[in-house]
Amino acid sequence: MLAVRQLSKSFPGPDGARVPVVSVAEFDLAAGEQLALRGESGSGKTTFLHLIAGILAADAGEVRIDGVGMTALGEPARDRLRAEKLGYIFQTFNLLQGFTVLENVLLGMSFGPRGADRAHARAVLERVGLGHRLGHFPRQLSTGQQQRVAVARALANRPRLVLADEPTGNLDTRHAGEALALIREVCREQGAALLLVSHDEGVLGQFALRRDFAELNQAAGEVRR
Amino acid sequence: MTLPLIVYRSLRQHALSTLITAGGIALAAGLLMTVWRVKVESQAAFTQTSAGFDAVLGARGAKLQLVLNAIFHLEASPGNVAAADAEAIRRHPMVKTAIPIAVGDNLRGFRLVGTVPDLFTGVEYAPGRKYAIEAGGRLFAADQREAVAGSFAAQRLGLRVGSVFRPFHGLNFDPKAEHAEEFTVTGILAPTNTPADRVIWLPLRGIQTMAGHDPKAATDVSAVLLQLRTPTAGFMLDMLYNKQGNRLTFAFPVGAIIAELFGKISWFDRVLELVAYLVALVAAGSVLASIYNSMSARQRDLAILRALGARRRTVFGAVLAEATVIGAVGALAGLAAHFALYAGVAGLIRAQTGVVLTPWAFHAVLVLCPLAMTALCALGGIVPAVKAYRTPVAETIAPVS
Numbered sequence: 001m002l003a004v005r006q007l008s009k010s011f012p013g014p015d016g017a018r019v020p021v022v023s024v025a026e027f028d029l030a031a032g033e034q035l036a037l038r039g040e041s042g043s044g045k046t047t048f049l050h051l052i053a054g055i056l057a058a059d060a061g062e063v064r065i066d067g068v069g070m071t072a073l074g075e076p077a078r079d080r081l082r083a084e085k086l087g088y089i090f091q092t093f094n095l096l097q098g099f100t101v102l103e104n105v106l107l108g109m110s111f112g113p114r115g116a117d118r119a120h121a122r123a124v125l126e127r128v129g130l131g132h133r134l135g136h137f138p139r140q141l142s143t144g145q146q147q148r149v150a151v152a153r154a155l156a157n158r159p160r161l162v163l164a165d166e167p168t169g170n171l172d173t174r175h176a177g178e179a180l181a182l183i184r185e186v187c188r189e190q191g192a193a194l195l196l197v198s199h200d201e202g203v204l205g206q207f208a209l210r211r212d213f214a215e216l217n218q219a220a221g222e223v224r225r
Numbered sequence: 226m227t228l229p230l231i232v233y234r235s236l237r238q239h240a241l242s243t244l245i246t247a248g249g250i251a252l253a254a255g256l257l258m259t260v261w262r263v264k265v266e267s268q269a270a271f272t273q274t275s276a277g278f279d280a281v282l283g284a285r286g287a288k289l290q291l292v293l294n295a296i297f298h299l300e301a302s303p304g305n306v307a308a309a310d311a312e313a314i315r316r317h318p319m320v321k322t323a324i325p326i327a328v329g330d331n332l333r334g335f336r337l338v339g340t341v342p343d344l345f346t347g348v349e350y351a352p353g354r355k356y357a358i359e360a361g362g363r364l365f366a367a368d369q370r371e372a373v374a375g376s377f378a379a380q381r382l383g384l385r386v387g388s389v390f391r392p393f394h395g396l397n398f399d400p401k402a403e404h405a406e407e408f409t410v411t412g413i414l415a416p417t418n419t420p421a422d423r424v425i426w427l428p429l430r431g432i433q434t435m436a437g438h439d440p441k442a443a444t445d446v447s448a449v450l451l452q453l454r455t456p457t458a459g460f461m462l463d464m465l466y467n468k469q470g471n472r473l474t475f476a477f478p479v480g481a482i483i484a485e486l487f488g489k490i491s492w493f494d495r496v497l498e499l500v501a502y503l504v505a506l507v508a509a510g511s512v513l514a515s516i517y518n519s520m521s522a523r524q525r526d527l528a529i530l531r532a533l534g535a536r537r538r539t540v541f542g543a544v545l546a547e548a549t550v551i552g553a554v555g556a557l558a559g560l561a562a563h564f565a566l567y568a569g570v571a572g573l574i575r576a577q578t579g580v581v582l583t584p585w586a587f588h589a590v591l592v593l594c595p596l597a598m599t600a601l602c603a604l605g606g607i608v609p610a611v612k613a614y615r616t617p618v619a620e621t622i623a624p625v626s
Contacts, residue, residue, distance in 0.1 A: 090532075
């Protein structure tokens with residue numbers, strides 16, 4: 001499903017020299033698999049997810065999603081692939097504040113291959129327990145409800161891979177547990193692979209498959225310096 | 226659905242700045258269209274207004290003053306034409322019709338013009354159109370103190386058949402200059418949409434013999450309105466009166482003389498046009514500034530859209546479409562502003578000159594100006610659209626962990 005090979009990314013430092021942030025020799029995730037990456041703040045794990053999602057262009061290496069080489073593609077093709085194959089759940093949810101709950105999900109779908117399917121968007125929102133909040137704006141929802149909108153938006157396009165970046169970081173313990181269970185359950189239902197990054201041991205402990213990002217990322221030492 | 230939804234929501238999110246910007250564009254477009262139409266259509270209306278006459282014979286002076294006085298009932302008369310001269314031109318073989326007029330009095334600011342009944346019975350003021358008296362009225366008798374009121378003057382002064390009034394001396398209203406004679410309104414002219422609507426018509430003798438007027442000039446007229454038998458007659462009479470003679474002025478052709486007036490004030494048109502163009506540019510600039518200033522607030526939304534799979538060209542198109550929609554809404558509102566402005570200006574021109582401009586008539590500028598304003602606003606949207614295009618997704622959407 002996901003194959004990462006010799007992936008590296010660096011950014012210019014204050015003195016102009018390139019600072020390596022991500023350097024991953026090999027990383028794989030099978031279809032439908034759910035894996036948690038443990039990583040401290042500033043360890044480069046968000047950059048790693050951005051590289052997988054094609055939001056950032058890698059300096060070198062390869063990311064293959066469902067057999068398609070993401071890193072070899074031009075930006076428009078990467079955008080298309082992201083819309084077709086990936087769902088992304090952000091720590092800060094990144095909901096569009098001027099759009100209703102239903103519109104947030106529809107917009108997420110509209111860039112994908114199936115387009116904005118209103119009935120499906122409603123069904124997904126029903127599934128995450130927000131069928132009665134379709135016309136609400138994000139600011140009118142609780143934090144937990146906003147997270148559920150983000151989950152619905154990420155999964156509405158029936159992605160093959162869901163990337164979740166500290167998805168429970170803004171929630172209290174009870175809501176975090178509920179949100180995590182929901183994400184895993186819906187991914188399982190749709191057969192989507194899940195790659196979640198977190199520093200929360202409570203979250204990481206729920207996953208049978210766990211890896212330490214510091215061990216995976218050969219540039220981790222560089223980042224900390 | 227995506228692009229319209231993004232544009233609609235963005236406009237709603239920034240409703241106040243959208244309304245203010247669209248309002249500015251509406252005023253600019255309205256002003257531009259009004260200036261253009263008033264210029265073009267008033268020039269056409271004035272140059273086509275001849276009251277059915279080819280030429281005017283008057284005292285020695287400027288042709289323009291003579292035409293403005295005799296046809297448009299504006300300006301002062303350049304002087305008098307002796308009865309013998311009026312009679313001579315009437316009998317001239319090249320003249321088909323000669324209608325003498327006498328001016329010099331008013332009724333509360335509206336001009337009294339003395340003339341002969343032939344003006345109303347024998348002259349077409351426009352092709353196929355003759356003067357008509359509204360039902361219940363009749364034409365004045367040439368030897369009575371009677372009057373026929375133009376429709377606009379009657380409406381403004383509240384005159385109706387049977388109304389009695391006393392004229393005031395001079396062309397400008399002075400309450401102390403009231404004449405002793407009383408005139409009775411015998412009819413109201415049906416609207417002609419010409420300067421005749423602003424006039425109260427009296428028998429020629431009524432003006433000539435009014436107490437206080439110079440008895441030596443009791444048979445003089447202010448001008449003679451002429452219909453010629455052939456166009457070449459105009460050139461021959463021009464030679465006779467203007468080049469060989471030195472007592473009278475022969476103004477021919479009427480339309481060309483008025484066109485000269487517009488030629489003289491064309492610099493003013495250009496200034497107005499320039500102002501209107503600058504206002505349009507400022508309006509387009511305001512679209513640019515309004516959207517550009519809101520870009521920092523909306524960059525996060527654009528980055529989220531990009532992270533969801535929107536392409537750069539989609540967010541570029543969304544911002545450009547937003548600018549275009551603001552321009553189009555403003556331009557459409559500008560049409561409404563234009564019609565309101567134009568109706569006001571047309572009313573003013575009609576009140577001052579009797580020349581009628583029709584606000585609802587179609588003019589190409591009513592299509593071209595809104596299109597041009599919309600295009601200009603779209604152009605103004607390019608700069609913020611480029612900024613949207615360049616939005617760095619990763620840095621904008623999430624803190625790096």
